[in-house]
Amino acid sequence: MAGETNEAPQLRAGSMVTPVEDFREIIRMYSEEYQHYNGGPVKCIHMHNSFAKYVSNIVKKFDSSVTAISLENEPLLRKICRVDTLDPRNMKLKWAILKQNILAVDGKPIRPRVMDPQFYVNQYEPRSVNYDNVDKEEALARRRLQESWKHFDQTSKRPCPSDIPSTSQNSENKVKKWDFQEIKKEQEKQDSEEENQKPEANIIQESKNNEDNEPSSKKLKLDTESDVCILCRENDRTHAFLHGSLESDDASAHLVACEECALKWQWATKGCPFCRKPCVNILRIMK
Numbered sequence: 001m002a003g004e005t006n007e008a009p010q011l012r013a014g015s016m017v018t019p020v021e022d023f024r025e026i027i028r029m030y031s032e033e034y035q036h037y038n039g040g041p042v043k044c045i046h047m048h049n050s051f052a053k054y055v056s057n058i059v060k061k062f063d064s065s066v067t068a069i070s071l072e073n074e075p076l077l078r079k080i081c082r083v084d085t086l087d088p089r090n091m092k093l094k095w096a097i098l099k100q101n102i103l104a105v106d107g108k109p110i111r112p113r114v115m116d117p118q119f120y121v122n123q124y125e126p127r128s129v130n131y132d133n134v135d136k137e138e139a140l141a142r143r144r145l146q147e148s149w150k151h152f153d154q155t156s157k158r159p160c161p162s163d164i165p166s167t168s169q170n171s172e173n174k175v176k177k178w179d180f181q182e183i184k185k186e187q188e189k190q191d192s193e194e195e196n197q198k199p200e201a202n203i204i205q206e207s208k209n210n211e212d213n214e215p216s217s218k219k220l221k222l223d224t225e226s227d228v229c230i231l232c233r234e235n236d237r238t239h240a241f242l243h244g245s246l247e248s249d250d251a252s253a254h255l256v257a258c259e260e261c262a263l264k265w266q267w268a269t270k271g272c273p274f275c276r277k278p279c280v281n282i283l284r285i286m287k
């Protein structure tokens, strides 16, 4: 597949292309330059323009909201597209259709590529989420942040280093915070253990978490009275998500989660779990 595309000559507006026989009629009808055309090379842009005029003439007959035009009554277009329905919004398709009706580009013969009928569907189908990649992205983002904070720590001036309280409780905690994949593994182990013990409670917990993960407008008022973690609604809030743009007048952080949830949350890629502002670090708030 890759080799084939490498060999195929580049298709440019000025390329001289030789269309297949079925296409000649369209060029005769819709291209002023080639009214008596009977085969041979034509400028690619003329082939393209005549095809565009031809298709728009057909599409005009339909409502603009139509997304699938049946080619039942358009035998020539059907022959050229080699499918039964056409989506007029799909512009990429136009070039794919042209390509499969070209025999040679600038004198070099090419093998007309026949489109997969699924081509139409595939273009609109969203890709499924690759959760492995999502986790890797979070781990990478955290490592990058850790590196830049390390640099920041080294370059920032400390008036009185001994006065500054340690930023982490112990070294174990520090590792946890920056290594997202370790946290995930640990969590999965715990989950499978819990599942065996109390499956029902686990399901309730899960659905609760899903609600919390969804950013909804009604949730944007933070219950400042409560001291309960917004993610698990169980433990006390001890950890804040430090928002980005630290140079602004209003550098801020949301104190909304317990330690466990703060570590589990994909803050480096998804931002603050409460407001979704970019998050550059999580802070343990000392009272």
Ligand SMILES: [Zn+2]
Pocket (backbone or CB within 6 Å): 229, 230, 231, 232, 233, 234, 235, 257, 258, 259, 260, 261, 262
């Ligand atoms: Zn929590």
Ligand SMILES: [Zn+2]
Pocket (backbone or CB within 6 Å): 241, 243, 253, 254, 272, 273, 274, 275, 276, 277
């Ligand atoms: Zn926030």
